[in-house]
Amino acid sequence: MSRFGGxxxxxxxxxxxxxxxxxxxxxxxxxxxxxxxxxxxxxxPALKRRLEGSLKVKLYCSxxxxxxxxxxxxxxxWENHIVALEVETPTQxxxxxxxxxxxxxxxxxLLPAGHCPGSVMFLFxxxxxTVLYTGDFRLAKGEAARLELLHSGTRVKDIQSVYLDTxxxxxxxxxxxxxxxxxxxxxxxxxxxTSLTRYHVVWLNCKAAYGYEYLFIxxxxxxxxxxxxxxxxxxxxxxxxLYHVTTDRHTQIHACRHPRDDEYFRGNRLPCGMxxxxxxxxxxxxxxxxxxxxxxxxxxxxxxxxxxxxxxRACFSFHSSYSEIKDFLSxxxxxxxxxxxxxxxxxxxxxxxxxxxxxxxxxxxMEPRYKPLGTLKRVHKxxxxxxxxxxxxxxxLTSARPKIPKQQREESRPSSTGQSENAEGNINVMNxxxxxxAITTYTSLTVDFMDxxxxxxxxxxxxxxxxxxxxxxxxxxxxxxATSTSNFNGVTSDQQESSADVPRWDAxxxxxxxxxxxxxxxxxxxxxxxxxxxxxxxxxxxxxxxxHISSQNSSQSTHISEQGSQGWDSQMDTVLITSQExxxxxxxxxxxxxxxxxxxxxxETAKDSQPDTSRRKPLGQNRSCAHDVACDLKSKDSExxxxxxxxxxxxxxxxxxxxxxxxxxELRRDSQSSSDxxxxxxxxxxxxxxxxxxxxxxxxxxxxxxxxxxxxx
DNA sequence: GCGATCAGTT
DNA sequence: CACAACTGATCGC
Numbered sequence: 001m002s003r004f005g006g007x008x009x010x011x012x013x014x015x016x017x018x019x020x021x022x023x024x025x026x027x028x029x030x031x032x033x034x035x036x037x038x039x040x041x042x043x044x045p046a047l048k049r050r051l052e053g054s055l056k057v058k059l060y061c062s063x064x065x066x067x068x069x070x071x072x073x074x075x076x077x078w079e080n081h082i083v084a085l086e087v088e089t090p091t092q093x094x095x096x097x098x099x100x101x102x103x104x105x106x107x108x109x110l111l112p113a114g115h116c117p118g119s120v121m122f123l124f125x126x127x128x129x130t131v132l133y134t135g136d137f138r139l140a141k142g143e144a145a146r147l148e149l150l151h152s153g154t155r156v157k158d159i160q161s162v163y164l165d166t167x168x169x170x171x172x173x174x175x176x177x178x179x180x181x182x183x184x185x186x187x188x189x190x191x192x193x194t195s196l197t198r199y200h201v202v203w204l205n206c207k208a209a210y211g212y213e214y215l216f217i218x219x220x221x222x223x224x225x226x227x228x229x230x231x232x233x234x235x236x237x238x239x240x241x242l243y244h245v246t247t248d249r250h251t252q253i254h255a256c257r258h259p260r261d262d263e264y265f266r267g268n269r270l271p272c273g274m275x276x277x278x279x280x281x282x283x284x285x286x287x288x289x290x291x292x293x294x295x296x297x298x299x300x301x302x303x304x305x306x307x308x309x310x311x312x313r314a315c316f317s318f319h320s321s322y323s324e325i326k327d328f329l330s331x332x333x334x335x336x337x338x339x340x341x342x343x344x345x346x347x348x349x350x351x352x353x354x355x356x357x358x359x360x361x362x363x364x365x366m367e368p369r370y371k372p373l374g375t376l377k378r379v380h381k382x383x384x385x386x387x388x389x390x391x392x393x394x395x396x397l398t399s400a401r402p403k404i405p406k407q408q409r410e411e412s413r414p415s416s417t418g419q420s421e422n423a424e425g426n427i428n429v430m431n432x433x434x435x436x437x438a439i440t441t442y443t444s445l446t447v448d449f450m451d452x453x454x455x456x457x458x459x460x461x462x463x464x465x466x467x468x469x470x471x472x473x474x475x476x477x478x479x480x481x482a483t484s485t486s487n488f489n490g491v492t493s494d495q496q497e498s499s500a501d502v503p504r505w506d507a508x509x510x511x512x513x514x515x516x517x518x519x520x521x522x523x524x525x526x527x528x529x530x531x532x533x534x535x536x537x538x539x540x541x542x543x544x545x546x547x548h549i550s551s552q553n554s555s556q557s558t559h560i561s562e563q564g565s566q567g568w569d570s571q572m573d574t575v576l577i578t579s580q581e582x583x584x585x586x587x588x589x590x591x592x593x594x595x596x597x598x599x600x601x602x603x604e605t606a607k608d609s610q611p612d613t614s615r616r617k618p619l620g621q622n623r624s625c626a627h628d629v630a631c632d633l634k635s636k637d638s639e640x641x642x643x644x645x646x647x648x649x650x651x652x653x654x655x656x657x658x659x660x661x662x663x664x665x666e667l668r669r670d671s672q673s674s675s676d677x678x679x680x681x682x683x684x685x686x687x688x689x690x691x692x693x694x695x696x697x698x699x700x701x702x703x704x705x706x707x708x709x710x711x712x713x
Numbered sequence: 714g715c716g717a718t719c720a721g722t723t
Numbered sequence: 724c725a726c727a728a729c730t731g732a733t734c735g736c
Binding site: 001035036037167168170172173207208209211259290291293317318319343344345 | 724725726727728729730
Binding site for chain 2: 045
């Protein structure tokens with residue numbers, strides 16, 4: 001919860017995300033996003049009175065935030081005082097004191113924050129230096145590098161102070177599964193359930209807050225099922241959301257709410273009142289998005305936890321994890337940093353102890369040969385068909401890539417998008433260098449690459465950055481997410497797909513002849529401070545420690561923390577296996593000590609990803625292996641699922657051959673794996689041919705440079 | 714009666 | 724072990 005007082009030291013004439021007390025005298029207001037704890041005082045009579053007596057006082061925010069705010073009539077009085085600023089468009093603002101006439105100019109730039117629809121960070125530039133107020137944010141590792149306007153030329157701007165969202169700035173929140181992982185985990189669970197019969201419905205037990213929209217969009221796009229919500233008028237001008245939500249209760253996915261919805265649910269009733277359809281009772285499961293985090297040494301990410309017979313928790317976070325925060329801050333490397341939030345149980349001093357070392361003054365002292373991070377992170381550009389970047393997060397940055405000149409981005413920008421429509425993606429495998437560190441953060445495919453180069457991980461900041469210069473790996477480009485026109489800079493919908501017939505680097509590297517391999521999606525810690533070792537093919541993540549989730553306790557606080565040794569291993573009576581885990585399963589069956597698994601990417605586009613039980617690919621030993629393990633693990637409380645056809649992975653694994661309605665989990669597994677990125681080709685770029693790729697891999701394996709003649713700029 | 718604040722719930 | 728909202732009680736204007 002933000003404890004930021006509203007003002008930054010450098011520019012006290014503006015108030016940000018606080019509108020009470022001293023802030024009543026601000027010359028201008030800024031709202032980073034529409035969550036109540038950032039709107040304190042915004043509808044207070046005192047401020048309302050002030051507006052009435054002034055033509056000059058303005059509230060600056062993103063277009064989406066403006067839209068959301070004005071949808072509520074309680075904020076209507078702001079109507080003539082709100083100025084929507086386009087994201088990533090520097091704007092000059094004159095701060096005039098209405099009584100003295102005193103004036104100060106400041107330039108402000110909104111940067112996408114990835115927290116909720118419309119959420120932004122504010123970058124202020126003026127006489128007192130450059131200041132970044134992050135608001136609440138979630139940016140994956142490496143995403144700061146993609147924020148064009150955080151840079152000047154090829155370097156990060158000289159930033160005096162960062163006012164930082166430190167919600168999870170505590171080592172115990174070291175790792176939070178990526179958005180993609182979480183999304184995919186939820187998707188597969190929902191898919192498996194809803195595809196059983198039309199009477200199998202899912203209730204997404206979401207809080208009343210913005211931020212879940214990209215989940216809704218993703219589910220709707222992938223499954224072709226709109227999400228029932230209580231209200232949608234706030235999205236009336238955001239077609240990319242509006243299309244995926246509905247007020248028609250006759251749908252299989254619900255995110256509606258009711259004051260006593262838990263009670264309803266216990267009575268097999270949805271919050272909207274639905275309990276049966278056509279006389280047939282509904283089979284309802286609830287999925288409660290919750291933040292799950294993992295300690296430093298944990299690599300496995302179980303994004304779904306079964307907490308009861310028909311209740312699940314799914315990993316979902318609006319905020320950056322500890323390692324993401326550190327990555328972000330160390331990239332920015334400001335002179336000063338000020339935490340906006342004190343994580344529970346932590347003192348400001350403690351938080352500062354963590355943050356200070358990432359700031360410049362400290363680094364200067366400690367590292368005489370300091371090199372600007374901006375430069376270090378710079379990458380040899382892309383000849384790669386790095387598609388369009390513009391999605392950059394307007395919502396969700398999907399891939400970590402150092403900043404790339406805008407010009408180029410424009411060139412490669414698809415003419416129209418709509419994050420939502422991008423169903424046809426391809427993975428472009430290119431020969432290009434990329435920061436290995438950045439890659440780590442993302443999905444399976446990237447992780448595969450990562451394995452190869454970071455087999456001896458111990459990555460600390462420096463190493464990482466240097467490696468990023470020398471490592472040459474295939475790179476994935478990413479799909480445009482929110483479009484520039486979409487006006488929706490907080491949401492994204494990634495769908496993915498990959499082309500299956502290119503040789504896979506991981507496969508090549510490992511000389512692994514697996515017919516079926518599974519992709520490893522773990523986003524294991526790889527941050528600058530990981531300090532830990534992620535060995536490439538470590539044994540550390542055997543089946544047992546990553547595959548099982550305790551569920552017998554339906555305690556409400558089901559968060560999984562894995563810092564200690566009391567990890568999963570001790571919780572064998574588990575229930576659910578997530579898609580990622582399935583991969584681990586598969587792999588561990590025939591690859592001793594391998595933590596990275598390789599899965600042939602299934603050709604499955606988002607478009608054809610409708611539940612389809614007829615599609616099934618050969619599973620080979622993979623399957624029986626998974627089957628065995630699954631049998632062993634079969635949970636005691638899964639009878640219902642068995643009867644229902646099951647939403648539980650192990651059940652599905654067990655029953656897969658005899659239940660025609662059972663969603664094809666193997667298929668889905670692949671689908672997930674392959675769908676972490678959806679990447680349209682950059683115009684003009686070519687996907688390397690298999691033989692060429694093979695050749696590249698060979699060189700890579702030999703440590704040769706594959707950057708060919710292209711300029712690295 | 715409204716709003717601010719706090720504690721407790723979800 | 725969170726977050727963000729909501730509820731209800733209390734207090735003050």
